[in-house]
Amino acid sequence: MREKYIVHKFWHSLLKKRLLEERDRSTKLEQAYGKIKLGTGMSDMGEIVERFLTKEKTYAQMLQEVESNEKKLEEVTKIYKEKKKNEGNL
Numbered sequence: 281m282r283e284k285y286i287v288h289k290f291w292h293s294l295l296k297k298r299l300l301e302e303r304d305r306s307t308k309l310e311q312a313y314g315k316i317k318l319g320t321g322m323s324d325m326g327e328i329v330e331r332f333l334t335k336e337k338t339y340a341q342m343l344q345e346v347e348s349n350e351k352k353l354e355e356v357t358k359i360y361k362e363k364k365k366n367e368g369n370l
Contacts (some may be wrong), residue, residue: 313325322328 316328317323320328320331322331
């Protein structure tokens with residue numbers, strides 16, 4: 281009888297410890313989710329994940345646009361300088 285009591289007490293303390301650990305982990309996850317929600321302004325976790333996954337693709341597209349616009353700027357600058365030079369020769 282005494283052995284059963286000791287075993288029962290042991291399991292009780294073990295399960296109690298697990299429960300507290302799970303509760304702490306859950307609280308940390310909820311706090312992290314709250315920070316993400318506050319920072320992004322979104323409450324749907326699927327939308328947050330989708331935005332995060334597409335962020336890299338969007339960034340790559342933006343870099344391509346910047347590169348394209350820089351080339352256009354160089355061309356326009358070159359044309360402008362040539363016109364300026366031709367006006368000076370007149």
